[in-house]
Amino acid sequence: MDSDTTETSTRDHGFDLEADLETRERYGLRRTLEPAADVSARTRIDSRERYVFAANNYLGLATDPRVQRAASEAARAVGTGSGASRLITGDTELHRELEDDLAAVKHTDRTLLFSSGYAANVGTIAALDPDVIFSDELNHASIIDGCRLAAAETVVYDHCDAASLAVKLRSRSMDAADDERWLIVTDTVFSMDGDVAPLAAICDLAAQYGAWTLVDEAHATGLYEDGGGIVQRDGLSDSIDVQVGTLSKALASQGGYVAGSDTLVEYLVNEARSFVFSTGLAPPAVGASRTALQIARDGARRASLWENVETLREGLDSVGYRVLGETNVLPVLLGERVDAIELDRRLREQDIVAPVIRPPTVPDGTSRIRVAPMATHSDAAIERCLSAFETAGRDLGLI
């Protein structure tokens, strides 16, 4: 009895979180929060006015008066929260109107709203319960977590490489049972590289092997044809089985969606645990997204964004930087972590906020600064950004 007591008192089954944080600090890996005054293209951070080239609020709609008004009207007319899961009492006309609008943009029978893009991916992949998932090596964390939760065999193929996918499909098909369910999963736009998945080739391979396709349009939704994503740009709406996306980036609010057939949506309503056991999206988020989507469809904002993207890409390129990708996200490749960190610091001194992306987020030797232009950056802001990159790059001998 006595010895039992002694043993218990020397045990420590707790969690040493301090030690973890200290280790992160020591290796320069600790992340911290940095509050800003608002989420516009020019805002106060550390009580200084700064130009922000870091937000996914690509169309600048999170501070647009029309979108703000829609959010407050939804709060007044419907409520600030949904009060329950959609399957209980949290289903409103407003939710259905946004789902109809999104279905029109995505050219599918239906869409279903989730509380976030993260919840949409995790819940949908797990609900489909595939036997084998073929996944791009750089897919978003929410896709990776969906694969884990589904407990499927996950086969990772080389980034944006349809030939690599073809090899993996062929080799896995050697010992496949006939009734196995296969899912090919990819982001459409990769936010750290600004590149685009080879969707047409992926669809051809999926058709050849009878696999399903799930694509994540988080960074593309709202920015292409009629407010759609890459799937719409490439005319592949009928070839993709499941389109996932978020309302939290260009659509300026919060929430996720899944677009697909009527049957898919009915199945998810029954089977996706992150839908069934989570409160319906808050009405202000639904109202804001609905108006943001209308503005995105209208086109003028999209045109401003792409104009800013072109000016920045050409400007950075012409002073000697290497800019990756082919989309609205502009990753400026530096290579060495120290160079990227120092450039980030110099840019901040000139009131430009564009975050450094370094290992482990990206592979060793590919540290970069991720520049995310917004439709609402003025010509002066774009000029200021370019001249800060030029001055700092020359000073540091990077260009």
Ligand SMILES: *Cc1c(COP(=O)(O)O)cnc(C)c1O
């Ligand atoms: C941001 C993002 C998500 C998550 O969306 P949230 O609505 O922020 O949860 C999912 N997939 C990709 C590719 C993303 O970039």
